[in-house]
Amino acid sequence: MYNARTFAMSNKSIYRTIWETISGEERIRVAVLGSKGSGKTVFLTSLANHLLNHDPARCPLNGWTVTPAESDLAAGVASDGIPLYPYADARKCLAEGRWPRKTKDWSVLQLALRLRNGKRRRDVRLEVLDLPGERVADFPMLGRSYREWCEWMGHAFGGVFGSSDPYKAYCAAAASAKELPELFAAYRRFLADEYAACSLSLTPSTVKLGRDAVSRTGASAEDFLANIADVPIGLDAERQFVPLPPACFKSDAPCRQWLKQFERSYNAYRRAVVSPIGNWLQDVNQLFYFVDVLGLLQRGPDVYNAEKAFGAQALHMFARPDSANSLVRGLQWLLDTFLRTHVDGATIVATKADLVLSEENRSRLKNLARRMFGTALLNLGLDERHLDVLSCAAVRTTDEYLHENALGARLDGASDAVTTYRAADVPDDWPDSATWGIGDARFDFQPTFPRFDRREDCAPPHLGLQDILLRMLSLQPV
Numbered sequence: 316m317y318n319a320r321t322f323a324m325s326n327k328s329i330y331r332t333i334w335e336t337i338s339g340e341e342r343i344r345v346a347v348l349g350s351k352g353s354g355k356t357v358f359l360t361s362l363a364n365h366l367l368n369h370d371p372a373r374c375p376l377n378g379w380t381v382t383p384a385e386s387d388l389a390a391g392v393a394s395d396g397i398p399l400y401p402y403a404d405a406r407k408c409l410a411e412g413r414w415p416r417k418t419k420d421w422s423v424l425q426l427a428l429r430l431r432n433g434k435r436r437r438d439v440r441l442e443v444l445d446l447p448g449e450r451v452a453d454f455p456m457l458g459r460s461y462r463e464w465c466e467w468m469g470h471a472f473g474g475v476f477g478s479s480d481p482y483k484a485y486c487a488a489a490a491s492a493k494e495l496p497e498l499f500a501a502y503r504r505f506l507a508d509e510y511a512a513c514s515l516s517l518t519p520s521t522v523k524l525g526r527d528a529v530s531r532t533g534a535s536a537e538d539f540l541a542n543i544a545d546v547p548i549g550l551d552a553e554r555q556f557v558p559l560p561p562a563c564f565k566s567d568a569p570c571r572q573w574l575k576q577f578e579r580s581y582n583a584y585r586r587a588v589v590s591p592i593g594n595w596l597q598d599v600n601q602l603f604y605f606v607d608v609l610g611l612l613q614r615g616p617d618v619y620n621a622e623k624a625f626g627a628q629a630l631h632m633f634a635r636p637d638s639a640n641s642l643v644r645g646l647q648w649l650l651d652t653f654l655r656t657h658v659d660g661a662t663i664v665a666t667k668a669d670l671v672l673s674e675e676n677r678s679r680l681k682n683l684a685r686r687m688f689g690t691a692l693l694n695l696g697l698d699e700r701h702l703d704v705l706s707c708a709a710v711r712t713t714d715e716y717l718h719e720n721a722l723g724a725r726l727d728g729a730s731d732a733v734t735t736y737r738a739a740d741v742p743d744d745w746p747d748s749a750t751w752g753i754g755d756a757r758f759d760f761q762p763t764f765p766r767f768d769r770r771e772d773c774a775p776p777h778l779g780l781q782d783i784l785l786r787m788l789s790l791q792p793v
């Protein structure tokens with residue numbers, strides 16, 4: 316039995332180690348993942364703003380100071396054809412008192428930074444991924460052939476995400492389908508029913524977030540179904556694919572006729588949409604999973620369950636293989652260890668912490684995030700010292716009036732007026748699902764709008780951003 320923890324020589328791939336040795340620059344590659352609306356883009360914008368204009372009084376980093384390196388990657392040259400994170404646009408939105416738009420495509424923030432603390436100096440190239448939350452649903456395609464993906468779908472919707480009646484109905488319809496439109500209609504029906512049941516794992520994600528990057532939503536399954544009626548299930552109308560259930564793999568099954576075609580369309584989709592992100596993720600050394608705990612409390616148990624399954628699935632991608640009990644798997648493991656960087660830290664971040672009053676509430680926020688994802692974190696196979704749960708508001712929008720037990724914030728995007736209001740409290744534990752429903756009045760955490768200095772060199776006020784940065788950049792006190 317080969318044990319990865321015993322044999323691992325480095326978390327970094329050989330390629331990466333050579334690159335760093337030659338360039339003299341340390342590279343820190345960070346994946347920021349989370350479902351849609353969890354706060355990833357706002358975080359990236361605030362993070363870049365703070366690092367490009369570091370003010371130790373606003374963001375103390377254990378005595379370290381950060382300056383952009385002369386090569387100034389902030390202005391940005393895309394490397395490897397990867398889109399660069401549109402920082403300037405997002406920062407402009409914040410300065411105008413609006414939130415950045417929903418992310419449509421994946422991008423990478425690249426910053427060349429010089430870190431100093433007394434005599435110590437480090438040159439770091441920081442790379443942080445931003446992607447639309449919907450794309451995470453396609454991650455199971457990584458490293459899976461079409462057939463393996465079909466098996467995974469059966470496994471996921473027949474157990475991992477809970478046993479799904481819409482999936483069972485889809486499988487029955489697929490097994491007897493005679494024409495492709497019939498099969499595609501059955502799969503769309505399944506997606507719509509899953510959507511209505513709050514599932515976040517709608518794949519291929521281009522059905523939800525079309526190739527035109529317009530997010531398809533709807534108030535009900537029927538609304539959603541109508542909104543995805545013309546969206547191809549795949550790259551385009553000619554290259555559509557759906558998972559075939561096990562019954563279709565039998566030699567006499569009518570649905571088997573589509574196997575080859577779906578294999579081709581699936582491969583094309585994986586190559587164009589999923590693999591570029593997957594390749595980038597292969598070299599990630601820090602993982603941050605964002606969760607909007609307050610939003611979950613507001614939206615009730617179905618969304619909670621969907622988020623929990625979704626997050627566990629996203630985290631699982633980074634699990635370190637811990638053993639290999641055959642020679643072939645042992646060799647695979649060795650290759651993997653040398654070619655692939657393994658995450659050396661994972662952090663769950665409960666976002667939007669400025670929507671609650673007091674440290675006590677923020678600490679409960681962290682506890683809820685820990686209860687939700689603690690097991691998924693431990694399953695990563697990392698030493699517990701490298702796992703953490705934090706709470707953060709990347710952009711602090713509220714003022715606290717502790718003596719009045721109130722918050723002050725802009726509650727209306729169109730007006731600059733600040734309203735003072737009594738903020739809801741975070742519970743000690745996740746509510747009992749029997750008494751917890753959508754829009755529970757106990758969890759009325761009001762959405763707010765940003766308000767802060769428009770000057771670019773004055774980065775947004777925040778709560779707890781420094782704790783994330785200390786981890787991300789490994790900034791120990793000197």
Ligand SMILES: Nc1nc2c(ncn2[C@@H]2O[C@H](COP(=O)(O)OP(=O)(O)OP(=O)(O)O)[C@@H](O)[C@H]2O)c(=O)[nH]1
Pocket residue numbers: 349350351352353354355356357358414415416417418419446447448449666667668669670707708709710711712762763
């Ligand atoms: N009060 C407060 N609200 C926040 C903060 N961060 C995000 N929000 C709110 O959450 C919304 C979504 O934030 P985004 O950063 O766009 O979310 P995302 O994870 O990038 O979402 P996708 O692009 O859809 O995957 C924003 O429009 C704000 O309403 C924060 O620090 N404080």
Ligand SMILES: [Mg+2]
Pocket residue numbers: 355356357416417418445446447
């Ligand atoms: Mg985004």
